[in-house]
């Protein structure tokens with residue numbers, strides 16, 4: 001398998017973390033978002049969205065990070081995707097919530113805070129940051145309340161939903177997103193990071 005990814009991107013981080021956790025062999029094809037390598041004509045033939053990550057598994061090209069996570073766990077029969085239908089529905093519920101709500105809010109703040117340093121002349125869209133912060137202030141309590149008394153978002157053990165949710169918040173310290181007021185959520189992020197993610201670097205490239 002080949003993974004096209006920029007390792008600093010949260011959507012790539014979740015796939016890299018899962019590949020490592022499952023000890024699956026793969027070749028990393030690094031692409032720099034900052035250098036606009038995701039927009040090259042060669043890469044657009046692989047992923048017409050010009051976004052990372054993309055997994056190439058034999059002849060099959062798969063984009064959308066959560067689809068990649070689900071493909072990997074089902075391909076190898078990992079217990080990171082529950083066997084029972086309710087466990088699967090619950091896992092997918094949190095992965096859709098992550099992709100539809102949680103990631104957009106966190107990604108907007110992360111991108112708007114990091115872009116001026118990465119793209120000379122870029123001016124932060126403060127209105128977008130304010131909207132995303134308002135969304136985050138509605139989303140974080142939902143996840144925080146759900147995590148009360150729980151170590152994992154679904155059931156009693158690690159699932160792919162944890163990889164998806166935690167990766168989105170991986171740059172929180174770097175960009176000044178303060179989630180410390182959400183005690184269950186903060187503990188959860190740290191626990192899952194130490195279980196399943198490599199230590200983060202401050203590198204942005």
Ligand SMILES: N[C@@H](CCC(=O)N[C@@H](CS)C(=O)NCC(=O)O)C(=O)O
Nearest residue numbers: 009010011033038051052053064065
């Ligand atoms: N929904 C997609 C989002 C992918 C995405 O937005 N990737 C960003 C990095 S986190 C990207 O490739 N940006 C490149 C660009 O905007 O040129 C997924 O989950 O894979």
